[in-house]
Amino acid sequence: MSADQPSSTYDHKSHRLKKFVSALNNHPGRACWIKFADFSWLTEHPEATMQIFNLLARVPAIIGLDLDAYTPLLYAGDCDRPRSKIAPNPSNLVCQLPFAQSLRRLSINDSKILISDIAQILTLPSLNYLSISQFNEHLSKKILVNKFRSPLACTLKELVILNSSPPTGPLAAYILSRHLGLEKLTWENITPFQYHQRQILPDSISKVLLPLSATLVELRIRSDIWRTYDDRYLGDFSQFRALKILNINDEVLFSRPIRGTMPRNMDLILHERLPSSLETLMIVFKLGIKPLIGELVKDEKDYLWLVSLSNRKIDSLPRLSYVKISQVMAVGRKEFEWVYPPDLALAFHASDIKLKITTLHDSNWDQALQRHGSVDA
Numbered sequence: 436m437s438a439d440q441p442s443s444t445y446d447h448k449s450h451r452l453k454k455f456v457s458a459l460n461n462h463p464g465r466a467c468w469i470k471f472a473d474f475s476w477l478t479e480h481p482e483a484t485m486q487i488f489n490l491l492a493r494v495p496a497i498i499g500l501d502l503d504a505y506t507p508l509l510y511a512g513d514c515d516r517p518r519s520k521i522a523p524n525p526s527n528l529v530c531q532l533p534f535a536q537s538l539r540r541l542s543i544n545d546s547k548i549l550i551s552d553i554a555q556i557l558t559l560p561s562l563n564y565l566s567i568s569q570f571n572e573h574l575s576k577k578i579l580v581n582k583f584r585s586p587l588a589c590t591l592k593e594l595v596i597l598n599s600s601p602p603t604g605p606l607a608a609y610i611l612s613r614h615l616g617l618e619k620l621t622w623e624n625i626t627p628f629q630y631h632q633r634q635i636l637p638d639s640i641s642k643v644l645l646p647l648s649a650t651l652v653e654l655r656i657r658s659d660i661w662r663t664y665d666d667r668y669l670g671d672f673s674q675f676r677a678l679k680i681l682n683i684n685d686e687v688l689f690s691r692p693i694r695g696t697m698p699r700n701m702d703l704i705l706h707e708r709l710p711s712s713l714e715t716l717m718i719v720f721k722l723g724i725k726p727l728i729g730e731l732v733k734d735e736k737d738y739l740w741l742v743s744l745s746n747r748k749i750d751s752l753p754r755l756s757y758v759k760i761s762q763v764m765a766v767g768r769k770e771f772e773w774v775y776p777p778d779l780a781l782a783f784h785a786s787d788i789k790l791k792i793t794t795l796h797d798s799n800w801d802q803a804l805q806r807h808g809s810v811d812a
Contacts, residue, residue, distance in 0.1 A: 506546045649676065654675075675712070713755055717758075
């Protein structure tokens with residue numbers, strides 16, 4: 436069931452759902468065949484929420500569930516309005532489903548979800564993949580996380596938090612202190628609706644993730660709000676001894692240059708802030724930050740940090756095999772793949788590291804990040 440369009444689409448998809456319910460009534464034994472379910476609906480139709488969960492209550496064998504409780508935003512302030520007391524809460528309803536105890540994968544998109552709802556979801560004993568979209572930290576500011584009970588079992592291996600608050604608040608602290616076996620973490624809060632941004636120092640990211648340093652294999656962090664001009668506060672992932680893939684934006688690893696060009700002091704020792712286990716490094720440089728100037732670079736200082744990185748493979752980064760750098764470009768500029776100077780190409784070839792440097796259009800940020808996140812892209 437989908438609700439990408441307003442009421443006309445809702446009515447159409449609602450009709451399809453009724454047909455499915457009718458088929459299930461005629462063949463109730465087939466309900467156990469269904470292992471995965473994916474539903475989208477407009478939350479302005481509360482009857483749709485109950486209709487969907489009444490249907491799910493009749494399907495006992497589901498192990499993967501994707502729920503998109505779509506809320507149209509009429510104006511900016513809507514995102515900070517709590518859920519109506521009479522509106523059904525999808526997160527609570529999930530935990531009451533007959534298959535909840537055996538649910539392995541859950542994706543839920545709900546702009547009204549609270550940290551208390553997430554805490555309840557994390558008690559599901561078989562859950563190993565969880566994706567939460569549109570968590571708004573502001574709605575949970577009066578909720579104390581310490582009162583929530585711990586998960587029954589730390590089975591969660593992969594966590595995805597999208598379009599949400601930065602990974603340094605109470606939600607991150609609650610999750611990371613209880614799921615020490617987490618292997619994959621994606622945390623992105625690039626969204627048009629960032630109303631409660633606060634200054635986050637880059638080193639706070641690596642510090643808050645330290646409880647996962649022994650198990651985290653893949654880390655993807657993306658945010659628009661981190662800024663620093665001080666090298667003392669740069670992110671440091673050298674203690675993450677299991678980390679193989681690091682996909683991150685430039686503010687975490689590089690200080691913000693005052694004149695719009697790359698700084699030169701900490702760049703040449705970037706390897707000291709990366710773990711020896713690292714195999715893939717992907718960095719997105721934001722619009723206005725110019726690690727590489729134009730298609731042809733005349734000044735070697737613009738890429739000396741890359742040469743230095745490749746030269747440290749033997750003693751510091753023995754497993755590094757792929758480096759991808761993406762530069763966000765202004766709208767109207769043509770995307771291109773950088774022409775590598777001979778000395779840079781030779782350095783990476785000698786180190787047996789694949790290097791790819793491309794540009795991304797700022798107008799298609801989400802799609803561009805998806806392309807950047809692909810190792811083969």
